[in-house]
Structure formats: structure tokens, C-alpha cells
Amino acid sequence: MKITFIRPHISHVPAADAMEPLVFAMLSSYLPNTIDVELYDDRIETVPLDLETDLIAMTVETYTAKRAYGFADEFRARGIPVIIGGYHPTFLPDEALEHADAVVVGDSEDIWLDIIEDFEKNHLKKIYRSTNTQSLKNISPDRSLFNNKKYSPISLVQYGRGCQYACDFCSIYSFYGNKNLRQRPIVDVVREIESLDTKHVFIVDDNLFIDREKTIKFIEALVPLNIKWSCQASIDIGADSEMLSLMEKSGCFNTLIGFESLNPKNLSQMHKKWNMKFGGFNDVIKRIHDSGILIYATFIFGYDNDTPASFESTLDFALENQFFLANFNPLTPMPGATLYSRLENENRLLFDKWWLDPEFKYGDAAFIPKNMTPDELTERCFSIRKEFNTYSNIFKRAINIKTNSQSLYHLGMYTLANMVNRKELYNKQAIALG
Numbered sequence: 163m164k165i166t167f168i169r170p171h172i173s174h175v176p177a178a179d180a181m182e183p184l185v186f187a188m189l190s191s192y193l194p195n196t197i198d199v200e201l202y203d204d205r206i207e208t209v210p211l212d213l214e215t216d217l218i219a220m221t222v223e224t225y226t227a228k229r230a231y232g233f234a235d236e237f238r239a240r241g242i243p244v245i246i247g248g249y250h251p252t253f254l255p256d257e258a259l260e261h262a263d264a265v266v267v268g269d270s271e272d273i274w275l276d277i278i279e280d281f282e283k284n285h286l287k288k289i290y291r292s293t294n295t296q297s298l299k300n301i302s303p304d305r306s307l308f309n310n311k312k313y314s315p316i317s318l319v320q321y322g323r324g325c326q327y328a329c330d331f332c333s334i335y336s337f338y339g340n341k342n343l344r345q346r347p348i349v350d351v352v353r354e355i356e357s358l359d360t361k362h363v364f365i366v367d368d369n370l371f372i373d374r375e376k377t378i379k380f381i382e383a384l385v386p387l388n389i390k391w392s393c394q395a396s397i398d399i400g401a402d403s404e405m406l407s408l409m410e411k412s413g414c415f416n417t418l419i420g421f422e423s424l425n426p427k428n429l430s431q432m433h434k435k436w437n438m439k440f441g442g443f444n445d446v447i448k449r450i451h452d453s454g455i456l457i458y459a460t461f462i463f464g465y466d467n468d469t470p471a472s473f474e475s476t477l478d479f480a481l482e483n484q485f486f487l488a489n490f491n492p493l494t495p496m497p498g499a500t501l502y503s504r505l506e507n508e509n510r511l512l513f514d515k516w517w518l519d520p521e522f523k524y525g526d527a528a529f530i531p532k533n534m535t536p537d538e539l540t541e542r543c544f545s546i547r548k549e550f551n552t553y554s555n556i557f558k559r560a561i562n563i564k565t566n567s568q569s570l571y572h573l574g575m576y577t578l579a580n581m582v583n584r585k586e587l588y589n590k591q592a593i594a595l596g
């Protein structure tokens with residue numbers, strides 16, 4: 163028997179920033195070796211439509227849903243059954259079932275082998291629901307799937323799942339709640355990192371810092387590995403000097419932090435008021451930068467207290483702080499997030515399903531903001547992203563010997579990341595999904 167994994171892209175235009183799709187390495191590792199597996203990653207290669215395979219499995223995000231459904235329809239028309247899982251079908255299983263033979267709701271590890279057994283007996287059910295409580299012990303991803311594929315030179319590793327916060331635009335909380343926050347045994351993760359060829363690891367957890375005690379132990383275990391690592395963090399790390407010094411000692415290269423807005427009223431509206439609790443953004447940034455850790459900052463625009471003036475002030479803030487990278491996105495209502503139902507109840511959604519609508523383009527506003535038009539939101543976000551990434555600003559942000567140019571390695575990674583980011587910014591904007 164043969165299973166083909168497909169990682170759909172948002173469109174037909176290849177991506178320059180694709181990272182290894184870790185989920186398939188995990189799924190592959192659970193399978194008996196009597197089953198052949200292969201991976202096609204639509205971001206970096208062509209997915210042949212004349213595949214010789216018994217089953218197709220795809221993970222689908224909201225931005226890739228349209229393209230994923232297109233693939234699914236093609237393969238099913240050729241008689242190949244398709245299973246779809248991931249965030250998007252978890253929140254909209256009925257929509258996904260219009261294009262798939264079976265849909266996985268939630269994580270898939272605890273039901274993956276049952277699905278395969280049902281498939282082999284020709285008894286595939288329509289929906290498989292995970293309890294999202296499965297222990298994360300003994301995970302050993304099968305990275306042979308990535309052989310000969312051109313991914314970013316950073317390996318992805320997962321320590322834990324979930325986040326203790328509940329920002330209204332984010333669907334992590336709806337997916338995991340706050341009771342199913344789980345971590346892998348540290349010894350398993352260390353063994354996995356030791357087995358990697360690369361020396362730079364991206365810990366993919368949505369928030370690595372959901373359980374301070376466990377995270378401290380985890381980072382202590384990274385110290386002897388002599389690696390560089392990147393992560394995503396909530397802003398509270400900036401007030402935790404023990405954590406910061408351990409991160410520095412263990413080789414933390416950069417962290418992504420969602421600042422989201424400089425306006426406290428917006429933070430309050432998105433249920434992220436706590437972002438301001440840790441001494442103010444400038445203090446937090448200084449402490450993180452003083453620890454030699456680079457910051458990838460993300461900002462969202464379109465909350466009810468944003469005005470056209472918010473864009474320039476945020477851009478100035480991001481440039482002054484010489485962030486490693488920064489993203490400035492229009493607020494986007496994602497299925498599963500509480501924001502979606504709020505905007506729907508307020509009749510402010512511009513599309514029934516923006517992710518399937520031919521009029522929606524990547525980077526577009528999908529709702530009616532209060533203090534500007536949707537077009538203004540789209541254009542101003544794109545405009546400050548371009549400005550942050552001009553060659554002259556990339557050069558100016560590089561000149562900081564505490565952060566972006568503290569070593570040749572840092573400067574090299576900074577340059578590479580910024581060039582790729584700049585290219586992707588122009589590649590993706592206004593592209594049709596699917």
C-alpha cells in the first residue's frame with residue numbers, strides 16, 4: 163500500500179521560504195514499514211496529477227483550503243481517496259467533506275492508525291475526531307520524507323502544543339482549549355535534535371513558554387547541544403531575567419513576538435491586554451535585545467481603535483527598534499477564532515467565505531474596519547511592509563552590534579532572512595488563492 167502526503171500551497175506561485183512540513187514526518191513515523199510513503203510539497207515542487215498511489219492525505223490551513231480542495235477533487239475524480247486534516251477542516255469539517263472522503267478533526271496521532279485500518283478494510287468513516295489528549299511520548303519524526311527537497315536550512319522540532327492565552331483573532335485556543343496543553347518528554351526532543359544534520363533548530367510551538375517550570379528545564383537541556391534555536395514566545399519572557407539569560411546561554415537566536423498593536427484599547431479588544439503588563443514594549447524589547455536575542459515582531463491592523471495614523475507610528479516603532487523581521491498584517495477573521503463570530507454578528511464580513519471567494523486576494527482586508535475603508539487597510543498594510551523592507555531600511559536595521567550584526571553568523575542569517583522575506587512580500591501580495 164502507498165500513501166501520498168500533499169502539502170498544498172496558497173497558490174501556484176512557488177514559495178522561497180518553505181520550511182519542512184513536520185506534521186508529515188510525524189504521521190509517517192507511526193506507519194508500519196509495509197506501507198510506502200511519499201511527500202509532494204506544492205510550495206516547492208509540482209504535484210503530479212497522475213500519481214500512482216492508494217491514498218492521499220493533506221493538511222489544510224485556511225489560506226490553502228481552496229487549492230487543497232482543487233487537488234482533492236482532481237484525485238477523487240481519478241478514483242484516489244483523499245483524507246483531509248488540519249486547522250481549517252477541524253473548524254469546518256462539513257465544508258472539507260464536500261471535497262474529501264474523510265476528515266480529521268483535531269490532532270491525528272491517536273486516530274491515524276485507526277484511519278489506515280479502516281481504509282484497508284474499505285470502511286473509511288466520514289469524520290474522525292481526536293480527543294487532543296494523546297501523550298506526546300515517543301515521537302520520532304521520519305525526516306527521510308524531506309530528502310532531496312529544497313527547504314530552508316533550519317530543522318523544525320516540536321516540544322509542546324497549545325497556548326494558555328486566548329487572543330480573539332487566534333484559533334489555537336479554540337483548537338486546544340487551555341486544558342490540553344501538552345509537552346513531549348525532554349529526553350525525546352533532545353535525542354531528536356542530536357540526530358539532526360542542521361545546527362539551527364526552529365522550535366515550532368505556538369508559544370514555547372506556556373509552562374514556565376517545564377520550559378526552564380527544556381531550555382537547560384538545550385545548553386549542552388551547542389545549537390542555535392528560534393521560537394515563538396509571548397511577551398512575558400521579556401520580564402523574566404532568568405529565562406532570558408538561559409535562552410542566551412543555550413543559543414537562542416531569535417524569537418517571534420506578537421506585539422499586535424501599540425494601542426492599549428486595541429489590545430484590550432483582542433483580549434491581549436496582558437501584552438502591556440510586563441513593563442511596556444520598549445523595556446521588554448531592550449531586555450530581549452540586551453540578551454542578544456533577535457526579535458521577529460508581528461503587528462495587526464484593523465481593530466476598532468486603529469486610524470490611518472496607526473500605520474506610520476507602528477512603522478516608526480518597528481524601524482527604531484531595529485527588529486530582525488517584522489510583519490504588518492490586516493486583521494483576518496479565521497474560522498474557529500472568536501473574532502470571526504464577532505464580525506459576523508456585526509455584519510462586517512465582506513465575503514461569505516473569503517478563503518474560497520475568487521474576489522479575495524492574498525493581503526486583502528476581509529471585513530469592514532471602523533475608521534478606514536477595507537481598501538485603505540489593505541493598501542496601508544502593504545505600504546508599510548514595503549517600507550520596512552526597502553534595501554535601505556534592511557541595511558539600517560542591520561547596524562546593531564548587540565543584535566542583528568553581533569556575529570558573522572547573525573549578520574548572514576539576518577541578510578538571508580530579510581532577502582527571502584522581501585521577495586515573498588512581493589510574490590504573495592494580491593495573488594489569487596487556489
Ligand code: SF4
Binds near residue numbers: 334368
Ligand atoms: S499568545 Fe499567540 S498563540 Fe497564544 S492565543 Fe495569543 S496569538 Fe495565539
